[in-house]
Amino acid sequence: MNQNLPVIVIGAGPIGLATAAHLRERGQDVLVLEAGDSAGAAIAQWSHIKLFSPWRFNIDAASRRLLETPNEGYAGDWEAPRITKLPTGAELVSQYLQPLAVHPELAPRIRYSHRVVKISRVLADGRGADKARTANRDDAPFLVRTETPGGLVDLLGRAVVDASGTWNQPSPVGRGGIEAIGEAEACEQGFIISGLPDPLGADEHELAGKDLLVLGAGHSAANTIIALGRLQKQYPDTRIRWGLRGEANPIRLYGGGASDQLPARGQLGTSLRRLVENGHVELLENVSVASMNAGEQLAVVLADGRELAVDRIIAATGFRPDLQMLSELRLELDECVEAPRQLGSLIDPEFHSCGTVSAHGAKELAHPEKDFYIVGMKSYGRAPTFLMATGYEQVRSIAAALSGDAEAAGRVELELPETGVCSTDLGGSCDAPASENSCGTEPAEPAESSGCCSSPQPVSLGMSTGTLHGNSELAAGR
Template sequence: MDMTTQRDDLPVVVIGAGPVGLAAAAHLTERGIAFTVLEAGDRPAAAVREWGHVRLFSPWRYDIDAAARRLLTDAGWVEPEPDALPTGAQLAGDYAQPLADLPALKPHVRYGARVQAVTRLGVDRLRTVGRETAAFLVRLDGGEDIHARAVIDASGTWRTPNVLGASGIRARGEEAVAGFVEPALPDVLGADRHRFAGRRTLVVGSGHSAANTLLSLAELAAQVPGTAVVWAIRSTDAGRTYGGEAADALPARGAIGTRVREHVEAGTIELVTGFSVAALTEAGGRVVVSDGSRDIAADRIVSATGFRPDHGITSELRLDLDPILGATRALAPLIDPNEHSCGTVPPHGVDELTHPEAGYYAVGVKSYGRAPTFLLATGYEQARSVVAAIAGDWAAARDVRLDLPETGVCSSDVPLDEATIGSGGCCGPAEVAAPAGPAVATGISGGLLASPLTLRPVTAAGADRPAGDACCG
């Protein structure tokens, strides 16, 4: 058997069983293509469950992939109320879990399968001869090797958050005070309440995940005396976080910005603008954060500075990555946060996601590199397009369509000038499905994270709380 035939008989490996990874599996199922999904967690959407307390600002009608909806409906699944806003836990439990449990998918989804490396069988990065006909080799942490005809990487970015340091590397002393630092989207009003009640918390970041945490801390401050909230951003204006407010195409998302602004104006949240974290030191049982000229003392720090992709597992593949964003060179200018918001990112699919390494595709929030403009709907359309290409259906692969709202402002820690702020877009934490209609962003997503979308989300402590995005940041 020649190498080409051998490779074509192999399954497609999907890395990550988050919403976008499972969407890819659903499309592969519909096209009759063998696949294996590798999920590092012990359940589908493991990363989403970590921000399960957060409510998405996108209703169910936009959170479900089209192929997944068809498969689930055929199996008798009752779709949630289309206009209801799910939490991350509901997205995972009421959608991802039943999808992964379908007889057509379940035998092909492996849990506790963390990918260590992706390369070509018998071919390292330097060798060209025989490269395109060689199968992919996917190695797991335990040493097992899996061979594949193609690889769809939907692993997200949830496990690789950005640092607090404003220069892109750890600030001086950041490692030494790690015990004071919380990751993005802590469950302030639930499981993590004891760490914030009666304490002064500094939230660093200007995305939706920061906004969600700020709202939860403000509510906690109203319940527990001595609870204080400080918010530090690099920009000189918080307009990016406030977003479209009442004009937002997704009302729940707009409400987030409005409520944060109201708390700032009321003094519940102390806003510090133009603050770039340069150094952190411990003093008297607290951590002191400095930008070189000003100091902020706090009991806890929430790092809501976004996420970045980890390309370490593909270091032996030939990837053409944009030097700034870490996305493909073809996709980077379409998602550049200096030029685009979530809602103005044009439709894109397999052509923009293709690397020199034929057969490897990153989809979901990981495909966006460090750009915070990702939407769940975008991830679902990516998965559909890539699977169509793998099936050889290039007409369908290139027929990419997205209908996204242009109001609101994407979460980002990238400084934007006044002309850019409020120019449109919609970022959030959730992943959205449906090729048409408003989409939700996620900074956590894909299979993380991720991410966030990616996935990031918004805290939901009560039915009257505004929903938030699950992974934009």
Template sequence: MNVKTVAIIGAGPVGLAAAAHVLERGMSLVVLEAGSEAGHAIRQWQHVQLFSPWEYNVDKAAARMLAATGWNSPDPQSYPTGGELIDGYLDPLATRTPLRDMIRTSSRVTAISRVGFDKAKTRGRERAPFEIRYQNGKGPEVLRADAVIDTSGTWFSPNPAGNNGLPAIGERACAGRIAYGMPDVRGAARSRYAGKTVAVLGAGHSAVGTLIDLARLADEEPGTQPVWLLRGADPAKAFGGGRNDKLAARGELGSDFAALVASGKIKVEAEFGVTHLSESDGGLRIAAGSCCGARSVAADELIVSTGFRPDVSFLSELRLRLDPAIEAPVALAPLIDPNEHSCGTVRPHGARELAHDEPGFYMAGMKSYGRAPTFLMMTGYEQVRSIAADLAGDKEAAARVELVLPETGVCTRGGVEAAGAASGCCGGPAKEELSACCSADETARKAGRAGCGCS
């Protein structure tokens, strides 16, 4: 490929990092951001403290670009909130560096194809530029690019409440009592949740963080009752690696949550797969099983924190290679499939694992993880460093690994926690073998054994 112009979709942390790396490589670029400002999705959860310190949240190419403006880098060991990430990093990067002239805000991408080629036409396809259509409030716009990096994320396509991947019956009708993701229950949305019974569905970091905030709100506002709706049977799986987690704040989050659950401040409803939602007595009836089944929970509000899924609707004319279950690129999916393992210390990866059957097109950042929940921002930075190198023709740099991820202290294989998890997730992530869940598993396979026996 003779890449001259790269279109980047999304001006979040990974999108702006991609822009910095592409610019360093001497290519032209344009960044299309659906929101009115860079970091639009993060502005929806700016009250949340990250569990990774600043040293892991600043991309190296972006830092080099910011250094030329006299930017003062934050304390690498401190933990920013989403708002501090915007103020201290994303806003300066988007407004004080050369990227400011390359970002088009309020520009929502609606479709991508190849100029003169529909999805079925092959011969000469790889030589045709991409055609990107977007809306900016002034009518439809079109631009062309030699390559596309989609870092549009998943924040605005949350999973529904239904335990089968579909909206629960009645979910849309009860939309006024339902929020998704991680609302600011102690801040901007305080009046909505104070003094109420609030059910939170999910078992990931968003659900855990929201339940912790609701427990704190209950200390401040009598009558507030958090209820944890857990699809699984074992609440302890949400507690994380504790002291074994190399990201201390992430370990502390799980430890704090475990203490609140043990104290009874958070009511737990395990094995609760939501199927029906309905208005009842001025509140919400949340049912598991048939509509008239015996098991239900009454609440004033429901927060659905069941993760996210990628929106690929505007990519329907491109030849994507996505895993049918996880909806991640097929080479990446085995590393992050929560049905198999959830180390959280996925081997750093780049252009090779993120490639599709459409030369010059890549997904990166949270969107590249599809429905998997283990993404870290620093992983996205490594992805786009590799992609930019690949587009520039530097195959050696594209294949090189320039990131070491902190271990979680929890490692599962085949859905079962590994016996060696407490010693540091089986030696850390695998370095070469795509299907290996950890270093010990990789070593065992190289020695001719089936694996390390995590399961």
């Protein structure tokens, strides 16, 4: 019975569509469920941001083969972007994800406006099998419940690959990983902005001339601060304060600079340092938000008794995986970063930077729940060291495993660029947004023959690692 059911993929972003492409290449039936109304819906929310990494690292191999191969009703005339160019979020969607999603091989297998709310198992006779049920569990189909404009819909699959990401699950700004007192009310009243605002575009009116507090120490915070610095040039009464949870460590804050093999990511730290040292950004250390109260301004009280009055908090404090939808599955998660247990120790940001994470695939991403996998940014839980290229290798391995090709599933390799440092506060991942230098110019692109790496290192299990950075790929704003 199971073999007649599709592999259900959750999410039509880069990793979800790559999963579908690899499965179709192996002749497997697949159904992609996307909460938004188009492919790359989450990326569209940061369309103004430029990635750190060039196209070379952002196009999956199976997806490329699909786009370049003629198909019934499809000429295979997709024009690949120049591999050394840094794409914006909008370009990633329009030049890659949308053409992939409308390809005749994938288009009939994608359902939009299907938000997955629960996953469980169901036995052959139709009875449910919650996580306490052991008998015949591994042979039972998955029951995937989605919320659609027409109501709830139940779908069955023989396997599930969760590539839903973490974009819609921002971490709270309060101390200890929980909301500050009054935080929910402040969010409702619009005092707290999560994600990646567009200070030079859609959010200019919202932020210009305001007293702003940016919280976070990763690339998303840096991206936002640099964009706000340019906004400040147009509106000098804009005040920018940057709140850090600990003390300011220049190496952690500003990254690898010129030693970073992704030039845009290195320039990000250099531009950020300049804004702070020139006094355009006020650095606040040991910021631990205890409570807040909304009035004409937002009154913020810190754990050490300091009080701040701000117009907006921009929360670049990272994201978390939505595990509630998986509550009826048997998961084995690392207790610290909420990644699959075998992966957790490889990516724990307390001990690893983006340059010390080993390549990994189906074996490391497996759970006690047979044929269920979490991939992409969500597979990294709360760790910020994920790269799109890493996700593509994850799903290549998993597609091989689900197709019965154990040898290919175990052959896991990566070629990624050296990086500076990464931060647990990254609001997305190492692929995620970074920002342009303060002069507004894009860093010089490397020669096409070498991509962005001066000495790329292949990474494979059991060997010393090269480096990878997930959504630390986001690089330049406008």
